[in-house]
Amino acid sequence: xxxxxxxxxxxxxxxxxxxxxxxxxxxxxxxxxxxxxxxxxxxxxxxxxxxxxxxxxxxxxxxxxxxxxxxxxxxxxxxxxxxxxxxxxxxxxxxxxxxxxxxxxxxxxxxxxxxxxxxxxxxxxxxxxxxxxxxxxxxxxxxxxxxxxxxxxxxxxxxxxxxxxxxxxxxxxxxxxxxxxxxxxxxxxxxxxxxxxxxxxxxxxxxxxxxxxxxxxxxxxxxxxxxxxxxxxxxxxxxxxxxxxxxxxxxxxxxxxxxxxxxxxxxxxxxxxxxxxxxxxxxxxxxxxxxxxxxxxxxxxxxxxxxxxxxxxxxxxxxxxxxxxxxxxxxxxxxxxxxxxxxxxxxxxxxxxxxxxxxxxxxxxxxxxxxxxxxxxxxxxx
Amino acid sequence: xxxxxxxxxxxxxxxxxxxxxxxxxxxxxxxxxxxxxxxxxxxxxxxxxxxxxxxxxxxxxxxxxxxxxxxxxxxxxxxxxxxxxxxxxxxxxxxxxxxxxxxxxxxxxxxxxxxxxxxxxxxxxxxxxxxxxxxxxxxxxxxxxxxxxxxxxxxxxxxxxxxxxxxxxxxxxxxxxxxxxxxxxxxxxxxxxxxxxxxxxxxxxxxxxxxxxxxxxxxxxxxxxxxxxxxxxxxxxxxxxxxxxxxxxxxxxxxxxxxxxxxxxxxxxxxxxxxxxxxxxxxxxxxxxxxxxxxxxxxxxxxxxxxxxxxxxxxxxxxxxxxxxxxxxxxxxxxxxxxxxxxxxxxxxxxxxxxxxxxxxxxxxxxxxxxxxxxxxxxxxx
Numbered sequence: 001x002x003x004x005x006x007x008x009x010x011x012x013x014x015x016x017x018x019x020x021x022x023x024x025x026x027x028x029x030x031x032x033x034x035x036x037x038x039x040x041x042x043x044x045x046x047x048x049x050x051x052x053x054x055x056x057x058x059x060x061x062x063x064x065x066x067x068x069x070x071x072x073x074x075x076x077x078x079x080x081x082x083x084x085x086x087x088x089x090x091x092x093x094x095x096x097x098x099x100x101x102x103x104x105x106x107x108x109x110x111x112x113x114x115x116x117x118x119x120x121x122x123x124x125x126x127x128x129x130x131x132x133x134x135x136x137x138x139x140x141x142x143x144x145x146x147x148x149x150x151x152x153x154x155x156x157x158x159x160x161x162x163x164x165x166x167x168x169x170x171x172x173x174x175x176x177x178x179x180x181x182x183x184x185x186x187x188x189x190x191x192x193x194x195x196x197x198x199x200x201x202x203x204x205x206x207x208x209x210x211x212x213x214x215x216x217x218x219x220x221x222x223x224x225x226x227x228x229x230x231x232x233x234x235x236x237x238x239x240x241x242x243x244x245x246x247x248x249x250x251x252x253x254x255x256x257x258x259x260x261x262x263x264x265x266x267x268x269x270x271x272x273x274x275x276x277x278x279x280x281x282x283x284x285x286x287x288x289x290x291x292x293x294x295x296x297x298x299x300x301x302x303x304x305x306x307x308x309x310x311x312x313x314x315x316x317x318x319x320x321x322x323x324x325x326x327x328x329x330x331x332x333x334x335x336x337x338x339x340x341x342x343x344x345x346x347x348x349x350x351x352x353x354x355x356x357x358x359x360x361x362x363x364x365x366x367x368x369x370x371x372x373x374x375x376x377x378x379x380x381x382x
Numbered sequence: 383x384x385x386x387x388x389x390x391x392x393x394x395x396x397x398x399x400x401x402x403x404x405x406x407x408x409x410x411x412x413x414x415x416x417x418x419x420x421x422x423x424x425x426x427x428x429x430x431x432x433x434x435x436x437x438x439x440x441x442x443x444x445x446x447x448x449x450x451x452x453x454x455x456x457x458x459x460x461x462x463x464x465x466x467x468x469x470x471x472x473x474x475x476x477x478x479x480x481x482x483x484x485x486x487x488x489x490x491x492x493x494x495x496x497x498x499x500x501x502x503x504x505x506x507x508x509x510x511x512x513x514x515x516x517x518x519x520x521x522x523x524x525x526x527x528x529x530x531x532x533x534x535x536x537x538x539x540x541x542x543x544x545x546x547x548x549x550x551x552x553x554x555x556x557x558x559x560x561x562x563x564x565x566x567x568x569x570x571x572x573x574x575x576x577x578x579x580x581x582x583x584x585x586x587x588x589x590x591x592x593x594x595x596x597x598x599x600x601x602x603x604x605x606x607x608x609x610x611x612x613x614x615x616x617x618x619x620x621x622x623x624x625x626x627x628x629x630x631x632x633x634x635x636x637x638x639x640x641x642x643x644x645x646x647x648x649x650x651x652x653x654x655x656x657x658x659x660x661x662x663x664x665x666x667x668x669x670x671x672x673x674x675x676x677x678x679x680x681x682x683x684x685x686x687x688x689x690x691x692x693x694x695x696x697x698x699x700x701x702x703x704x705x706x707x708x709x710x711x712x713x714x715x716x717x718x719x720x721x722x723x724x725x726x727x728x729x730x731x732x733x734x735x736x737x738x739x740x741x742x743x744x745x746x747x748x749x750x751x752x753x754x755x756x757x758x759x760x761x762x763x764x
Contacts, residue, residue: 005414007424011634013413020409027402027589031395032387038704038720039711042389072454072591075611075633083608100620101611101633107620108610201634207409209454209591209636226465226608228490229457229483230724236736238482238489238726251457251483252393252583254591257639322420329421338420342612344620354618 003333004370008363009151009179009311010337011201011208015264019205022263026256033252035232045255052262053245059265060196061187062214066244070212070253074178074199075101077213080248081174081195082106082145084223091140092117093133095157096349097126097150100342102176106145116140122349125302126155134165143172148180152346152357153301154311156180163192172219178202182268183277183309183364194219203276203363205268206261209254220244227251276364283362283371284310290375296382300350300357313341313350313357316382321358324381332377336360385715386752390745391533391561391693392719393583393590397646401587404645408638415634417614427637434644435627441647442578443569444596448626452594452635456560456581457483459595462630463556463577464488464527466605473522474499477510477539478731479532482724484558488527498522504731507684508537516547525554530562534728534739535683536693538562545574554601560584564650565659565691565746576601582639585658585745587646592639602626609633658746665744665753666692672757678764682732682739695723695732695739698764703740706763714759718742 005013026048032039034046053065062068071077082105086092092106096119109115118136122128133144144166149156159175166173174195177186182203188196193214200210215223221242228240229250241247268276284305291297291314300313316324325338339356340347347353360374387395408430414421416428435447444450453459464487468474474488478501491497500518504510515526526548531538541557548555556577559568564585570578575596582592597605603624610622611632623629650658666687673679673696682695698706707720721738722729729735742756 003423007414007421010415010424011413015409015413020406023405023409024402027397027405031393031397032389032717033392033590038707039389039717041385041717042392072458072636073633076454076458076609079609079611079632099612100617103620104610104612104622104632108607108622111621199634207636208415208634208638211633225490227458227461228486229461230481230486232724235482235722235724236726238485239493240486240490250461250486251455251593252581252590254454254589254636254639256590257636325420335414335421335423340617342614342617344618 003335004374005335006360006362006366006374007335007337008202009359009361012203012205012363014365015205016267018263018267019207019260023207023256023260026259030255034255048255048259048262049253052258055262055265057214059269060214061189063189067214067217067220068212069215069245069248070210070258072209073211074176074197077197077211078102078176079105080226081197081213083109083226085143085172085219086115088114089140090115090142091138092143092145093120093136093141094145095120095122095128096345097122097128097155097157098145098147098343098345099151099176099178100344102145103345119345124349124351125307126150126153126346126350127302127307128157130158130161130165133162137169137171141169141171143174145174145176147176147178148184148186149309149311150301150346151179151311152341152343152359153313153350154308155301156308159191167192179311180309183273183280185273188214200257200261200264204261205264207257210257210261215244217244220247279364280310280362281305283366283368286368287312287360287362287371287375294378294382297378300352310362312360313352315352315357319382321356325358327381328377332373334374334377385717386756387717388742388744388748388756389717389719390584391741391743394585394587394745396747397587398649400645400649401589401642405589405638405642408641412637416637430637430641430644431635434640437644437647439596441651442596443571445571449596449599449602450594451597451627451630452592452640454591455593456558456579459579459593460484460558461487462608463579463595465491465608467525467554467601468497470496471522472497472524473520474525474527475502475515475518475523476527477502477504478727479504479508479510479537479539480527480529480725480727481533481558481560482726484527485727501727506731506733507689508532508535508728508732509684509689510539512540512543512547515544519551519553523551523553525556527556527558529558529560530566530568531691531693532683532728533561533693534723534725534741535695535732536690537683538690541573549574561693562691565655565662567655570596582643582646586643587649588643589639591636592643597626599626602629661746662692662744663687665748665750668750669694669742669744669753669757676760676764679760682734693741693743695734695741697734697739701764703738707740709763710759714755716756716759
């Protein structure tokens, strides 16, 4: 058995060949910056960016491609959203299952006395009761932030319900799709999202250095840009442009990375997101059944695929999880991730703090034999 | 004659083959995220990042590799520096030759009433008198920001003198090396810099999506992080880590891009920066002599290579510069850039606002026949 990669929640590996080809094509045949030069090759780079915006707008069902903004990664996107919209006195609602990319910006704004945050407590499987979100709304509530699915336990959040609640109460809704985009069908309009943050290098199959957000025009108009600089537009002015996407995109873009991201999303569209999800859920089902048969293992989270995506956190009795992860790699070439997964509140919620858990995250390129081999390895070690 | 790329000030093209190989090697053989998993391939990604930090620290003569922080591009680096260090009431000194990546963040902080800025007026060739910088210092002055060389006229700034002035007056010195790093020998310690912002994809020969800064430990300790999130460190805490480089590096890094950047800087070290500079200056000399012989052309800037780097801005009498740039591309396959180059104050200083100029920027991969062909083309068109 070759190496088995079960860390897809960190980044996707074995990406489609077309992604590599797109990166090489940019590198060898385009190689210049878009939007700042009038020569043909620069225009070609510009077209590539526009086409990618279009591909992503279509993918998330966003009306206007100008609403798609590219950033370094989803953490930058979330910071630009959070720090761009929140002002003195604002109230924010989020859950206890969020990643540090949300917790840390919120925490620094709160400790600086700028905002107040309610962290709605999820249950011991990471599930959120949307009624608690609605109950926490007050007259100062400007923003609700939620992940689509936990990066620790895979728990799916009630995003549809929360989107409705936010919309009904005229509150901005920010969705973190880091784990789910590329596996679940995420519709910007149907879910009533104002700010959809995405990462390029996970299930969207793009390379590192890509990510961004889709933003409603209403919210964008209310936001201050966190990063300002050259945009190739309104270059006669020392003020940042106030229009999308330039308001939030400064400096030279990662055109090489974006060309790969375009191919990644096109790959997903070609296969079909339904088929991708079915494949991953099928593997997840087998893995879950196998995990349930190993008495030492406790599954952290819902342990059913109606309530979670195929990302599984476990503990294994007295067995040290760092050691278990090491043995899986060392003896069986199986790559997993142990620890706190940059989500301390989630582990507190799930009862696995401060020890953490061992996470197996399945991706589209995993196979049934890999899953069976991994279960076999766990059986042998434990 | 093949295509001639004279837009190296925007991004370097025809990068070394080793850079492409490094990108492909990461893509095909590593492909995972550093610092967040304990398995061998993730550790390999981690080592790659550390080696690149080391390469860059050595390149700029920075003491400790932890002082090297990676960002999306130099605009992000400058924003993180400017918005991270400046607080209510601070005074900043900069020049009128700066890029929008400095002007726009400063402008927004000033119009918000947070800081005061003195823009020291440079002369009509873009030259700065360092005495004027010293004269502008007051008791509130916290930061002096200067580009190493103008991206419009190539004018070299008195960075050594200003570094001494800043140091003598206990003021932080921020240096924008976007144009010069990789061509001029830039020594963090000798120049007494506190914050050296660099871009990866210009003369450092790396791919897009790379850049960053070197920061003194003293200044880093005083800065607030602009972007916060998962760092793979102190994951039990919702506070951003306070140590370098994690304080300023959140979310998944562009490991693919960074692997290319490492090879780019290694290429420069192998050739030797002295040789690179000599080659570019030699081409610049020929180009300058040729430009001087075309009566329609006016060179904007010093027009001598002791006072500027080989980036040349011109006007051409009544000839529309966008049209000239277009003809150079269309008829002769020569890529140049016309307009304001995201530096409106520089063009005001140089007397070319709002029309702008046509810019030719030479890189290491340009050749003498290319320069001669370009002069010939200009002679034919004008």
